[in-house]
Amino acid sequence: MKVALDSTLLNKVPDFKIGIIHYTKIVVSESPQMIKGRTQLYQENLFLELQDKPVTERAGISEWRKLWKSLGADPNRYRHSAESLMRRIAKQNYITPFHSAVDLNNFFSLQYEMPVGIYDINNLDGDITVSLGNGETGYEGLNGRFNSLNNIIVTSDIKGAFGSPFVDSKRTAVTENTTEALHVFYLRPSLSPKESTELLAAAGKMFTQVHGSDFTTGLLSKDQQSLEI
Template sequence: METYIQKDLYDRIPDFKAGMITYQGIEVGESPQMLKGRLQLFQESIFFDLMEKELSDFAGIKEWRAVFKAAGTDPSRYRPSAEALYRRIKKQNYLSSVHSAIDLNNFFSLQYEVPIGIYDSSRIQGDVSIRIGVQGDEYIGLNGRNNSMENMIISSDGLGPFGSPFVDSERTKVTFTTKEAFQIIYLRPSISRSEADKLTKSLMDMFVSIHGGEGQYRII
């Protein structure tokens, strides 16, 4: 699988970066108590922070709102997924455990204030490009709705779009039967290359320690 960023996205966001991780031989299951506990405690910590701060005080959320706007997406109507998680926590609507892969995704998304998507590799066909959606790009999302992805940042394969820093699709979701996965960290454009490398490797190492198997990563 080749992965790349299309020119239309670079034209609007010249410093756009993404961390790409592929996993083989993994076992997705119930989250270990360590992960459940850390996720719960971190959400409680964020809730207390939000009693004294505005969402715009969080650098990652502020930057990703600017990224959406530059891409042509209204960030007040379509929230970056990390911001949506923070808004849930602000209402004390804490995230419950889904399974080990999703829980780890959510933990790192909250920690680094960036959208992160994880996808079942067996449901991806052909190469993957990250681009700006055009008319007709749409999918059934994990939010249960048919989402138009026009003028939004999307990840797309040979069958069309399957992921976005807004919401991911049902088609490529990770389940308990997933053995191979593909993860995209939609990094903050302002992050340095060395910090992007460190963040991506840290997530990969934690994922493999919980799920077994092997992982490889790169920054594009």
């Protein structure tokens, strides 16, 4: 399977980057107590921080809002997933455990202040492309409704879009039956290639400590627009 970054995004944002982690032989289950406890404590501490510093002033959230605008989307109408999670925490509406893969995915999104998506590879078909959606792009999302994704970054296979920094699709959602997954980090453009690679390695290590598995990482950017997984 090839994963590629469409040049349209690079034309608009030259430092745009996508991080990829490929997991095989994973075991998804209820999150261990260590993950539940760590996530709850992180949210409680974050809530306290957000009383003094609004969500939109957090470095990663602010950067992604600017990126949203540069691509032609309204960040107030289509909030990226990291901002949506953080706004919930600011209201003390803490994120409850779902299963180990989703829980860690949410933790990474909060920790790194960027959208992150995880997808079941068995529900993907053909090569993957990260591009900019148009007026015809959309899918049934995990939020329970059809989502139009014009001027929103989308991750697609042969069947169409399945993921985005806004909301992911039902079609490729990871479940407790998932054994092979694709983790997509919609990286902050300000991160250097070295910082991005280190972030992916750290996230992959933590994920596999919980799920078993082997993992490989890759970075899509202007210097490498495609890779094989």
